Amino acid sequence: MVIGIIGAMDEEVEILLSELELEKVEEKANMKFNLGKLYNKDIVVVRSGIGKVNAAVCAQILVDDFNADYIINVGIAGGAGENVYPGDIVIADNLVQHDMDTSAFGDKVGQIPRLDTYDFKCNRRLVEKAKDACNKLGNINSFVGRIVTGDQFISSTEKVRYLNKEFGALACEMEGGSIAQVAYLNNVPFVIIRSISDNANNGASMDYKKFAPIAIKNSTQIIKSMIMSL
Numbered sequence: 337m338v339i340g341i342i343g344a345m346d347e348e349v350e351i352l353l354s355e356l357e358l359e360k361v362e363e364k365a366n367m368k369f370n371l372g373k374l375y376n377k378d379i380v381v382v383r384s385g386i387g388k389v390n391a392a393v394c395a396q397i398l399v400d401d402f403n404a405d406y407i408i409n410v411g412i413a414g415g416a417g418e419n420v421y422p423g424d425i426v427i428a429d430n431l432v433q434h435d436m437d438t439s440a441f442g443d444k445v446g447q448i449p450r451l452d453t454y455d456f457k458c459n460r461r462l463v464e465k466a467k468d469a470c471n472k473l474g475n476i477n478s479f480v481g482r483i484v485t486g487d488q489f490i491s492s493t494e495k496v497r498y499l500n501k502e503f504g505a506l507a508c509e510m511e512g513g514s515i516a517q518v519a520y521l522n523n524v525p526f527v528i529i530r531s532i533s534d535n536a537n538n539g540a541s542m543d544y545k546k547f548a549p550i551a552i553k554n555s556t557q558i559i560k561s562m563i564m565s566l
Contacts, residue, residue: 338378339563340404342394344386344511347548348411351556352381362401365393369402375564380404384511387487388433391511395518406462407519407526408562410555412548413509414490415535416500417479422535422542423550425476425558426507427466428483428528430455433513434499435486446484446503448517455482456516459525462562466529469561476554481506483528485513496536507532531555 343349356372356379363369367390370381380402384394391409398404413426420426432446432455439445447454463480470478484505490496499505512528519526531551534541 337405337566338380338403339566340398340402340407341379341381341559342384342391342398342407342409342515344384344391344411346383347552348555349381349383351552352559356381364397364401367394367397369397371402374560377563377566379563387510388485388514392514392518395515399518399522399524404524406566407515407524408462408559409512409515409526409528410559411509411511411530412533412551413483413507413530414496415506415532415540416484416496416508416537417481417506418500418538420479420506420532420535421477421538421540422532422547423476424532425470425478425554426483426530426532427463427470427478427480428458428512429463429480430457431483431485431513431516431528432503433486433517434484434503434505434508435488453520456513456520458516458527462525462527465562465565466527466558468565469558472561473554473557479506483507483509483512483530485509485511491536493536500537529555529558
């Protein structure tokens, strides 16, 4: 069993890399795939870079070249649900790419044309593992629901409220939906987990320099707990 773990930025994977029993590093598409063991499980940890294309390329390489049996994506996101606040965790049960718009042809906004699904559903077992890991932390609020993805940094209150109203989004970010699409097309179980940094919908925000270490620590603990139980 091989578990692929993707973070968009170096800081999102650095703690895992420091604990990984590194066996080798392979570089592909300007990304370093770190192979090793954690809790006696075969792990590949990689920083994909920001945005949907980087994330999709990364996920496909994990499938094709490293035979990933599971893909877990962690990172930071903006909140969109009214009750979601900085420091909370959102576990996706499904993802939609909000910047896909072929509504001129009668498609629903977010629908990828000629694909047989509207949303990409996370693996139920992995979602449950993530929920259990959050519960074990004990000091954070966690939510399960829809995360939306687009190649846009969303800071507008109006746009965040639109994403919540139009899609029922709890969080918005820039990679998860494309990783979900790749996993769906390859029939690989996956889950997307996000730590919330701010929420324009309710006006809540946290200084990024203070927030990032907290978010990364929480994400790392969640992943470690999941790995142990897989």
